[in-house]
Amino acid sequence: MNWITNYVRPRINSLFSRREVPENLWTKCPECGTMLFHRELAENLNVCSSCGHHMPISPRERFRNLFDGGIFTEVEVPKPVADPLQFRDQKRYPDRLRAAQKATGEPEAMLVAEGEMGRTPIVAAAQDFRFMGGSMGMYVGNAIICAAERAVETGRPLILFSAAGGARMQEGILALMQMPRTTVAVEMLKEAGLPYIVVLTHPTTGGVTASYAMLGDVQIAEPNALICFAGPRVIEQTIREKLPEGFQRAEYLLDHGMLDRVTDRRKLRDELITITRMMMKLPPAIAADLPAPADETAAPQADGAE
Amino acid sequence: MMSYLDFEKPLAEIEGKAEELRALARENDEIDIEKEVAALDEKAERLLEELYRNLSPWRKCQVARHPNRPHCLDYVEALFTDWMPLAGDRNFADDHAVVGGMARFRDRPVVVIGHEKGTDTKSRIERNFGMARPEGYRKAVRLMDLADRFGLPVITLVDTPGAYPGKGAEERGQSEAIARSTEKCLKIGVPIVSVIIGEGGSGGAVAFATADRVAMLEHSIYSVISPEGCASILWKNAEKMREAAEALRLTAQDLKALGVIDRIISEPIGGAHRHPEETIAAVGDAIDEMLSPLVKKSRKTLVRDRRRKYLEMGAKGLAA
Numbered sequence: 186m187n188w189i190t191n192y193v194r195p196r197i198n199s200l201f202s203r204r205e206v207p208e209n210l211w212t213k214c215p216e217c218g219t220m221l222f223h224r225e226l227a228e229n230l231n232v233c234s235s236c237g238h239h240m241p242i243s244p245r246e247r248f249r250n251l252f253d254g255g256i257f258t259e260v261e262v263p264k265p266v267a268d269p270l271q272f273r274d275q276k277r278y279p280d281r282l283r284a285a286q287k288a289t290g291e292p293e294a295m296l297v298a299e300g301e302m303g304r305t306p307i308v309a310a311a312q313d314f315r316f317m318g319g320s321m322g323m324y325v326g327n328a329i330i331c332a333a334e335r336a337v338e339t340g341r342p343l344i345l346f347s348a349a350g351g352a353r354m355q356e357g358i359l360a361l362m363q364m365p366r367t368t369v370a371v372e373m374l375k376e377a378g379l380p381y382i383v384v385l386t387h388p389t390t391g392g393v394t395a396s397y398a399m400l401g402d403v404q405i406a407e408p409n410a411l412i413c414f415a416g417p418r419v420i421e422q423t424i425r426e427k428l429p430e431g432f433q434r435a436e437y438l439l440d441h442g443m444l445d446r447v448t449d450r451r452k453l454r455d456e457l458i459t460i461t462r463m464m465m466k467l468p469p470a471i472a473a474d475l476p477a478p479a480d481e482t483a484a485p486q487a488d489g490a491e
Numbered sequence: 492m493m494s495y496l497d498f499e500k501p502l503a504e505i506e507g508k509a510e511e512l513r514a515l516a517r518e519n520d521e522i523d524i525e526k527e528v529a530a531l532d533e534k535a536e537r538l539l540e541e542l543y544r545n546l547s548p549w550r551k552c553q554v555a556r557h558p559n560r561p562h563c564l565d566y567v568e569a570l571f572t573d574w575m576p577l578a579g580d581r582n583f584a585d586d587h588a589v590v591g592g593m594a595r596f597r598d599r600p601v602v603v604i605g606h607e608k609g610t611d612t613k614s615r616i617e618r619n620f621g622m623a624r625p626e627g628y629r630k631a632v633r634l635m636d637l638a639d640r641f642g643l644p645v646i647t648l649v650d651t652p653g654a655y656p657g658k659g660a661e662e663r664g665q666s667e668a669i670a671r672s673t674e675k676c677l678k679i680g681v682p683i684v685s686v687i688i689g690e691g692g693s694g695g696a697v698a699f700a701t702a703d704r705v706a707m708l709e710h711s712i713y714s715v716i717s718p719e720g721c722a723s724i725l726w727k728n729a730e731k732m733r734e735a736a737e738a739l740r741l742t743a744q745d746l747k748a749l750g751v752i753d754r755i756i757s758e759p760i761g762g763a764h765r766h767p768e769e770t771i772a773a774v775g776d777a778i779d780e781m782l783s784p785l786v787k788k789s790r791k792t793l794v795r796d797r798r799r800k801y802l803e804m805g806a807k808g809l810a811a
Contacts, residue, residue, distance in 0.1 A: 269749070269808030270740050274725035323805055330802065352693075352715045354725060357739045358751050359805040361715040364694060365701040366805075368674050369798045392715070394666035395654075395694040400674060414666040414694070415656030423656050433661060441662050 214238055230450045239387065239407050239450055243289070244296035244311030247346060251309060251454055257300035260308065260335050262293070265323030270357050278355040285316045294319050294349070295328035299335060302344075303458035303470040308336040311346035314388070319349035321393050322356040326363035329397055333370035342380035342461045347398040351391020364396040371400045380464040382457065385412050385435070385444070403460055405446045405453070406435035412443075493765070496553045498542065505535045539761045546710060548736035548745075552718055554710040555689050556652075559764035561771055562621075563590055563605035563648045566688065569768070570775040571596055571603060577637075579630060583663060586627030588619040588655070591634045596646060597779060599786075602638035604631045604699060605648030608689070621690075622655035625668035628698050632668075632675045639679040644782055647685040647699040652717065654695035672698035677797060680790030684781045686756070686774055687711045687743075688763075703797050704781040705751070707743035708770065709758040713751070714741035748809055753781070 210223035216238035226233075230250055231240040249255040272278040286292060294316035299308045310332040312319040319325075329345070336343040352360035374381045383401030385394075387410035395414050406412060413433040421428060431437045435447045448456050458470050495503040509531040512524045546554065554560070567574055571594035578585040591604040606623060609615035638645045654665055676683055676699070685702035691713030700713070707713060716724075718736035723729040746752045756777045759766035785793065 266806070266808035269805065270738070271809070272738050274734070274738060326805075354716055354721050354739070357715050358713060358741065358746055358749060359808075361693060361697060361713075362751060362801070362804050364670075364697045365673055365677060365801045368670070368677055368701075369801050372674070372677060372798070392694050392697075395669040395698075396673060397670075399664075399667040399670040412666075413661055414654060414669065415661065419656045420658060420661065424658060426658075428658060432658070441664070443664050443667060 212240075215240070232450050237408065237449065239409065241314055241348075241387070242450070243315065244291075244313050244346070247311050248296065248298050248300075248309060251302055251344075251457075252298070252300040253302060253304065257298040257309075260297040260299055260331060262295070262297055262324065262328045262331050265327055268355075269323065269359050270355070272355040272357065274355075281317065281355065289313060289315050291316055293324040293328070294321075295325045297328050297332045297335070299339070299341065302454065303462070305458055305461050305465065305467060305470065306339065306341045307344055307461060308332050308339070308341050309344045309346070312348045312393075314348040314350075314386075317353065318351075319347075319393075320351060320353035320360070321349055321363050321367075322353035322360045323363070325349075325353075326366045329367045330370045333373045336379055337373055337377045340377075340379065342382065342465060343374055344382045344384065344457060344461070345397065345401070346384045346386055347389040347393055348386045349389060349391070349393040351393055361392060364392050367397040368400065371397055375402075380461055382460065384453065384457075386410050388412070390414070390416055399443075402464070403446075404444045405448050405456070406438065406444050407450055407453070408435055408447055410435045412438050494558055496550070496557065498550055498553070502535055502538050502542065505531055505538065509535065543710075543760055543762060547733070548712075548739070548742050549718060549733040551710050551742050552690075552712050552732075552736055554762045554764070555712045557762065557764045558610075560689055561763055561767040562610065563607040563650055563688070565767060566648055566771055566774060567594065567603060567605070569771045570778070571601075572598075573600075574603075577630075577634060580626045580633060582626070582629060584624075584626045586619075586624050586630060587617050588621055588623040588651070589627030589630055591630055593643070596644075596782075597775075599644070599782075601644045601646050602634050603646050603648070604634055606651040606695075606699070608650055619655060621651045622653060623651065623695060623698075624655050624657070624660045625663045625665050628654075628668035628672040631672050631699060635672075635675045635679050635683075638681050642681055644681050644786060645679065645683040645702075646778060646782070647683065647702065649685060649687045649691050649696050649700045649713075650689035651692045651695045652690055653692035654698075666694075669694050669698045673701050676701035677801070678794065680794055682782060682785035682788070682793060683797075684778055684785070686778065687713050687752075688774065692717065701801070703785055703793060703800075704753045706754045706756050706774075706777050706781065707746060707752050708756050708763060708774070709743055710762055711743055712741045713743075713746055714739050750804060750807065 211220045212226055214233040217236035219235040231242045248257050268278050294313045297310045381401050382403045385406040389398050389412050438444045439447050509528050512528050516524050574594040576592035590607045594603050606621040607618045608621035609618035683702040685700045685705045687707040689711055718732040719729045721735040722731035743755045756773050759769045763770035
């Protein structure tokens with residue numbers, strides 16, 4: 186298996202769903218107020234070029250920048266029973282789901298894909314905060330289980346990008362049961378001796394932090410990401426005291442020994458390549474050797490190597 | 492003294508009247524009130540039965556949180572012998588919200604772990620109302636390791652509003668501690684049996700209630716979030732807790748239907764707080780029945796079956 190086969194064989198979903206970035210749109214950095222040209226911001230992985238603030242990035246966009254040449258194969262996630270509790274608050278749960286699907290163009294809150302990253306075969310999973318706050322329900326549980334199974338099947342490391350407000354209330358106790366379920370998935374990786382690397386992104390909270398997002402072999406967070414079990418508002422209400430500056434932010438957790446590293450999104454890919462290649466006992470990646478897919482639609486040349 | 496829940500008010504009135512009559516009779520033995528008292532007692536009993544036969548989910552929450560409900564240490568005292576509490580996480584502190592140790596259950600040596608809420612103001616504060624900090628979960632992990640090494644089955648008694656949302660708890664890695672505890676529950680090669688005796692509050696409960704067999708008392712609850720919390724987020728109004736309790740399906744009956752728990756332990760009419768001894772005895776029998784077939788299984792089978800159980804959980808929704 187080399188990179189060529191990865192061009193030819195897989196269903197290349199990334200090509201079908203490629204959204205064009207509008208030409209003349211500007212985004213204001215919520216942190217420093219700088220007006221950022223949309224296209225430049227996208228090229229900068231949604232990181233403000235002025236102050237380094239990390240804005241949200243969709244799983245698909247992240248994968249395009251993670252995998253070699255932006256090419257990845259989506260791993261199909263088994264669909265769970267729809268609306269298992271027939272949950273209804275002010276809106277019906279299926280209506281909330283449909284609205285989220287329409288807004289994001291994604292079926293659910295997690296995307297699983299496989300491909301190569303710096304010519305290192307990996308499986309990756311990324312949570313989509315735009316989709317009902319990235320909340321963990323049966324689908325997200327299934328996604329993590331099938332990502333782990335795929336990683337074990339193919340002997341690849343799993344890199345997981347977390348982003349969630351916690352468990353999905355609309356799935357009640359079944360959402361809560363994703364804590365043990367996803368922990369079983371992590372166990373499978375550990376037993377198979379495969380690396381499980383977690384990248385915690387803003388925000389990662391509640392039952393997600395208290396299960397698969399804190400069980401990585403290596404724990405990396407993006408700068409200033411909120412990472413916690415109970416949110417700051419709940420804590421302030423409980424202890425009736427002002428919380429310190431930067432409380433529950435990535436750097437704060439790093440200081441308190443809860444993380445291995447805090448890494449800028451723009452340097453993340455290189456770090457992940459370095460780390461996974463060491464853990465997989467592969468030689469160092471040679472950056473210059475990487476194929477540069479200038480035109481993604483052009484049929485690549487087969488070199489006959491397998 | 493029994494404290495009455497809001498929906499038990501009519502009952503409190505009747506029982507109060509009967510009590511007054513009795514007091515009157517004690518002062519003046521010429522009055523014969525036997526008939527009246529008997530009638531009131533009967534009325535009270537009927538009302539109690541009516542109230543408890545069809546408790547709404549929100550009322551079940553109230554019963555599950557009842558201050559007179561038997562708590563973890565009541566069970567430990569009644570059901571176990573040679574109770575040897577073991578303290579500390581060997582890192583930072585001993586969390587008094589979590590009790591744990593070795594004991595004998597019907598002669599069999601076991602490890603017991605549970606949340607303790609406390610019984611009066613002083614002990615409730617000392618126990619932090621059953622809300623554990625990372626040290627509590629790390630103590631549990633340590634005790635489960637011990638159980639695993641020496642082949643002792645683990646029995647957990649779950650009764651917590653949730654893990655403690657505090658500054659120090661967060662700084663010391665509340666989420667990591669919970670995740671490790673759940674992980675340990677899944678990993679140990681000895682039987683693990685769990686009973687939810689009151690409140691199963693979210694992740695703080697999962698950390699102990701990930702088990703080969705999980706039972707719930709008839710009027711206990713187990714939920715992803717408290718009804719009040721859910722109401723304030725989804726209804727933007729904490730007063731909508733009745734609706735939220737309904738929607739969340741947090742009762743033992745719903746959880747059994749969803750295949751999340753294995754059995755329901757009946758409570759006497761009027762709830763565990765009116766009849767603690769009977770309730771505790773029923774929990775003891777249920778633990779015994781759940782544990783007996785498990786102790787015969789090999790380490791490998793136990794771990795494999797436990798994992799499979801969780802992987803398959805929820806696949807059928809309410810049709811389970």
